[in-house]
Amino acid sequence: MSPNATSRDAAGRPRRCGRAPSVANVTAELGLCLAATRGVVVRAMAFDPNAPAQPGSGIFGLPHSAEEALVVLVPVPWEATTSYGGGAAEGPRAILDASRQVDLFDLDVDRPYQHGIHMLPIPDDVAAWNEAGKAAAAKVIEAGGAGEDPALLEALAEVNALSEKVNERVEREVLRLLAAKKIVGVVGGDHSVPYGALRATAKHLERSFGVLHFDAHSDTRQAYEGFAHSHASIMHNVLEGIPEVERLVQVGIRDVCEAEVDYCASQGERAVVFYDRAISRRKMEGEPFAKIAREIAAALPSQVWVSFDIDGLDPRYCPHTGTPVPGGLELVEAVAVLREVVRAGKTIVGFDLNEVAPDLADEDDEWDGNVGARLLYKLVGFTLASRGRAKLAD
Numbered sequence: 391m392s393p394n395a396t397s398r399d400a401a402g403r404p405r406r407c408g409r410a411p412s413v414a415n416v417t418a419e420l421g422l423c424l425a426a427t428r429g430v431v432v433r434a435m436a437f438d439p440n441a442p443a444q445p446g447s448g449i450f451g452l453p454h455s456a457e458e459a460l461v462v463l464v465p466v467p468w469e470a471t472t473s474y475g476g477g478a479a480e481g482p483r484a485i486l487d488a489s490r491q492v493d494l495f496d497l498d499v500d501r502p503y504q505h506g507i508h509m510l511p512i513p514d515d516v517a518a519w520n521e522a523g524k525a526a527a528a529k530v531i532e533a534g535g536a537g538e539d540p541a542l543l544e545a546l547a548e549v550n551a552l553s554e555k556v557n558e559r560v561e562r563e564v565l566r567l568l569a570a571k572k573i574v575g576v577v578g579g580d581h582s583v584p585y586g587a588l589r590a591t592a593k594h595l596e597r598s599f600g601v602l603h604f605d606a607h608s609d610t611r612q613a614y615e616g617f618a619h620s621h622a623s624i625m626h627n628v629l630e631g632i633p634e635v636e637r638l639v640q641v642g643i644r645d646v647c648e649a650e651v652d653y654c655a656s657q658g659e660r661a662v663v664f665y666d667r668a669i670s671r672r673k674m675e676g677e678p679f680a681k682i683a684r685e686i687a688a689a690l691p692s693q694v695w696v697s698f699d700i701d702g703l704d705p706r707y708c709p710h711t712g713t714p715v716p717g718g719l720e721l722v723e724a725v726a727v728l729r730e731v732v733r734a735g736k737t738i739v740g741f742d743l744n745e746v747a748p749d750l751a752d753e754d755d756e757w758d759g760n761v762g763a764r765l766l767y768k769l770v771g772f773t774l775a776s777r778g779r780a781k782l783a784d
């Protein structure tokens with residue numbers, strides 16, 4: 391919440407900013423919007439970026455439709471293979487709800503909202519697949535794997551089939567948006583959800599690119615618990631299934647199995663891991679994080695997809711995420727890495743944010759959604775800046 395957010399809206403939520411819309415502001419901003427969205431019809435509603443979010447407004451309180459927006463966010467309420475704590479399927483809703491409190495002016499990238507940001511409706515079909523998938527997966531997880539049990543093998547096959555449906559749906563949606571020249575961000579859901587988006591990006595770009603992966607976990611397990619598209623297997627699947635991904639750069643990793651360490655090492659230069667242990671030690675020895683951030687950026691190829699698992703951050707930023715691990719990045723450190731990626735002249739070709747889970751026991755607790763929304767806005771902002779569509783502050 392911003393320091394000047396003292397009043398509350400009709401729903402009792404703190405307002406973003408107490409300032410009343412002024413005619414001069416509205417006119418100036420509409421002018422900016424028109425200038426920024428050449429050829430696109432901007433709806434006549436008076437939008438004031440300094441005012442509180444309007445009831446019924448979209449993500450970040452913005453008025454843009456999918457057609458008007460340059461940035462389109464794809465929510466994926468899917469967490470069937472979550473093995474520990476649940477709630478990530480509610481991530482898109484929690485982020486959307488909390489996003490209306492985010493101040494639109496951004497000290498890193500000025501006015502990223504000018505090009506329009508829209509979140510697609512949370513899809514009912516994926517939510518239904520999630521319910522079915524979770525019920526089937528729970529039996530397998532409880533038994534510690536399907537083994538030779540025919541009923542469990544059937545449940546496992548059902549989960550894997552549903553995962554493939556999610557992947558195909560996300561891939562189709564993202565391909566359609568990329569063809570319409572949109573900038574795409576995927577909002578999970580668990581960490582299995584961006585796979586389809588990465589496949590779509592590979593097809594659309596027709597060239598190689600890198601993945602910058604923030605996470606506490608390596609996510610390079612092969613078919614974790616038997617699930618082909620487990621949240622814990624996403625980067626294994628990416629490296630094995632998407633040859634266009636020329637390099638994976640992982641940051642914040644601190645909870646891995648030995649097979650994952652060996653697997654990443656076996657990838658040679660294709661996988662570069664900035665373990666949390668190494669980052670922490672360097673900081674303890676007095677190295678500035680800015681230097682580490684530049685090193686991370688330098689390890690990336692020129693085209694970069696950012697895959698952000700919220701648990702890459704210190705868990706006080708994401709207390710209800712499914713698999714929290716002590717340690718991790720500060721939010722400002724993650725932002726510093728994104729900033730260095732842009733400063734290094736790399737192009738962010740798309741991004742995902744996943745594993746944000748609200749407190750399911752207390753619906754008034756917006757903290758996880760709040761951090762998620764703010765990080766999402768930064769991802770949007772730096773992506774736009776990397777494409778010359780937002781100004782990077784000094």
Ligand SMILES: [Mn+2]
Nearest residue numbers: 606607699701
């Ligand atoms: Mn993780």
